[in-house]
Amino acid sequence: MILTKDAFGEDFIWGVSTAAYQIEGAHNSHGKGPSIWDVFVEKKNKIFQNHTGDIACDFYNHYIHDLELMHSLNILNYRFSISWSRILPDGTGKVNQLGIDFYNRLIDLSLELEITPWITLYHWDLPHALEKKGGWRNRDIKEWFGDYVTICVKHFGNRVKNWIVLNEPTVFTAAGYFFGIHAPGKKGLGNFLSAVHHASLAQAHGARIIKSIQNDSVVGTTFSCSHIEPFTNRDKDIVAAKKADALFNRLFIEPLLGLGYPTDDVKILNRIEKYMQQNDENELKFNMDFIGIQNYTREIIRHATFVPFLRAKIVSAEKRKVEMTAMKWEVYPESIYHILKKFNAYSNIPPLIITENGAAFPDRLENNQVDDPKRVQYLQDILKQVFRAKQEGVNVNGYFVWTFLDNFEWAEGYHPRFGLVYVDFQNQQRIVKSSGHWYADFLK
Numbered sequence: 488m489i490l491t492k493d494a495f496g497e498d499f500i501w502g503v504s505t506a507a508y509q510i511e512g513a514h515n516s517h518g519k520g521p522s523i524w525d526v527f528v529e530k531k532n533k534i535f536q537n538h539t540g541d542i543a544c545d546f547y548n549h550y551i552h553d554l555e556l557m558h559s560l561n562i563l564n565y566r567f568s569i570s571w572s573r574i575l576p577d578g579t580g581k582v583n584q585l586g587i588d589f590y591n592r593l594i595d596l597s598l599e600l601e602i603t604p605w606i607t608l609y610h611w612d613l614p615h616a617l618e619k620k621g622g623w624r625n626r627d628i629k630e631w632f633g634d635y636v637t638i639c640v641k642h643f644g645n646r647v648k649n650w651i652v653l654n655e656p657t658v659f660t661a662a663g664y665f666f667g668i669h670a671p672g673k674k675g676l677g678n679f680l681s682a683v684h685h686a687s688l689a690q691a692h693g694a695r696i697i698k699s700i701q702n703d704s705v706v707g708t709t710f711s712c713s714h715i716e717p718f719t720n721r722d723k724d725i726v727a728a729k730k731a732d733a734l735f736n737r738l739f740i741e742p743l744l745g746l747g748y749p750t751d752d753v754k755i756l757n758r759i760e761k762y763m764q765q766n767d768e769n770e771l772k773f774n775m776d777f778i779g780i781q782n783y784t785r786e787i788i789r790h791a792t793f794v795p796f797l798r799a800k801i802v803s804a805e806k807r808k809v810e811m812t813a814m815k816w817e818v819y820p821e822s823i824y825h826i827l828k829k830f831n832a833y834s835n836i837p838p839l840i841i842t843e844n845g846a847a848f849p850d851r852l853e854n855n856q857v858d859d860p861k862r863v864q865y866l867q868d869i870l871k872q873v874f875r876a877k878q879e880g881v882n883v884n885g886y887f888v889w890t891f892l893d894n895f896e897w898a899e900g901y902h903p904r905f906g907l908v909y910v911d912f913q914n915q916q917r918i919v920k921s922s923g924h925w926y927a928d929f930l931k
C-alpha cells in the first residue's frame with residue numbers, strides 16, 4: 488500500500504523542525520550574548536573534532552533563501568527555536584532589539600510564504616550569564632525563564648500562535664547535568680535532580696504565562712521518548728527496563744499530568760523532594776494543548792549490577808548487530824507506534840504531535856546531487872507506523888521531520904547529517920536530497 492498525505496486527514500499538520508544553535512551561526516553578531524553551548528564548544532575534546540556552532544548553516548544570514556527553499560518544497564509548518572541570549576544577552580534585563588528584529592523578519596517572511604511558525608522557546612542554549620548563577624540548578628530559573636517567555640510572547644504573539652515550551656527536558660538535564668557530555672558539562676545526581684525539578688517547574692510556569700498573555704495560543708512541550716524492551720525475559724532485565732522507561736519516557740510527562748514523579752519505579756527520584764517546596768506538586772501540572780513526541784529509535788535494557796543508582800544499562804544497537812543510522816541508533820520504525828500508544832493511554836492526555844523524527848545516514852554529494860534512499864525508506868516506514876496508531880484511535884495530529892538542513896549535531900559536531908537538505912559547510916551551498924524531493928511530492 489502506498490500511503491498518501493490524504494490518508495491522515497485534512498487537519499493533520501506536516502512540517503519540519505530546526506533549533507537555533509544548530510543552524511543560526513552568527514554566534515556573537517548584533518549584540519547576541521554567549522550561551523552555554525558557545526562556551527562548551529570552546530573546551531577541548533568535548534565535541535567531535537572540536538567542531539563549533541559559531542557559523543553552523545549561517546541561517547542568520549541565509550534565512551531568506553532557506554525559507555524560500557522550504558516553500559518550494561511545499562512545507563507549510565516550520566518549527567524553530569529562539570536563542571534566549573540573542574533576545575536577552577545577559578539572560579535577564581536588557582533586551583537586544585537586533586535579536587528581536589531577526590525573529591520578526593523570520594516570522595514575517597514565513598507568513599508571507601504561507602508557512603506557519605511554531606516557536607520552541609528553549610532548545611538547550613541557556614544564556615551563559617545564567618549558568619554562572621547555577622543555570623537549571625538554581626530555582627530562580629523559573630522566574631528568569633518566565634520573564635524571557637513574556638518578552639517573546641509580547642513581541643511575537645500577534646503573529647505566532649503555536650508555542651513549544653521546552654525541547655526534551657530529559658535530554659538536556661541528563662546530558663548536561665548528569666553525564667556532562669552536553670553543555671554546561673556538569674555531572675552528578677544532585678546537579679541532575681535539581682535541574683529536573685526546576686525544568687519541570689519552568690515548563691508549567693512558561694505555559695501558564697503564554698496562556699495568560701495570549702488566550703487563543705496553542706501551547707505544548709516536547710519529550711524525547713523511546714520504546715523500551717528488556718534484553719531477556721529474566722526478572723532482573725524486566726525490572727531494569729521498567730526503570731529505564733520511567734527515566735527516559737515518564738520523568739517529565741507524569742508530573743505535568745498531575746501524577747507526580749515516577750518514584751515507584753526509580754526510588755532515587757525520591758531525592759527530588761529536597762528541591763521541592765510546598766505546593767510545587769500542583770505547580771508542575773498544566774493542561775497543555777498538545778504534547779510533542781520526539782522519537783528516533785528503541786532501546787533494549789538489561790540489568791547491570793555495577794551501574795550506580797539504576798542497576799540498568801542499554802544494550803547498544805552495535806552489540807546487537809542490527810541495522811543502524813549514523814548515530815548508531817537502531818533503525819526500528821515500530822518504536823514510534825508503541826510510543827504513540829503508550830502516551831495516548833494516559834487518561835487526561837491532550838492530542839499528540841510528532842514534533843521530531845528523522846534519521847542520519849552517511850550522505851554523499853555526487854554530481855551536485857545527494858541520493859539518500861535509506862532516509863526515504865525510513866520516513867515512509869515511520870509514517871506507516873504513525874498511520875497504524877492513528878487508525879487504532881491514537882489522537883495524533885501532526886508530524887515534523889527532524890530536520891530541514893544538515894546541521895551541528897551537538898556533541899557529534901557536523902558528522903551526522905539529518906537534513907532533507909544537504910549543506911556544504913565549506914561554501915554554505917544547499918542541495919535538496921532525494922528525501923527532500925520525496926517529502927515535497929508527498930506534501931503536494
Ligand code: BGC
Binds near residue numbers: 506654711781843896
Ligand atoms: C534534539 C535535536 C537533535 C536530534 C537528533 C533531538 O534529541 O531535539 O536537537 O539534533 O534529537 O539527535
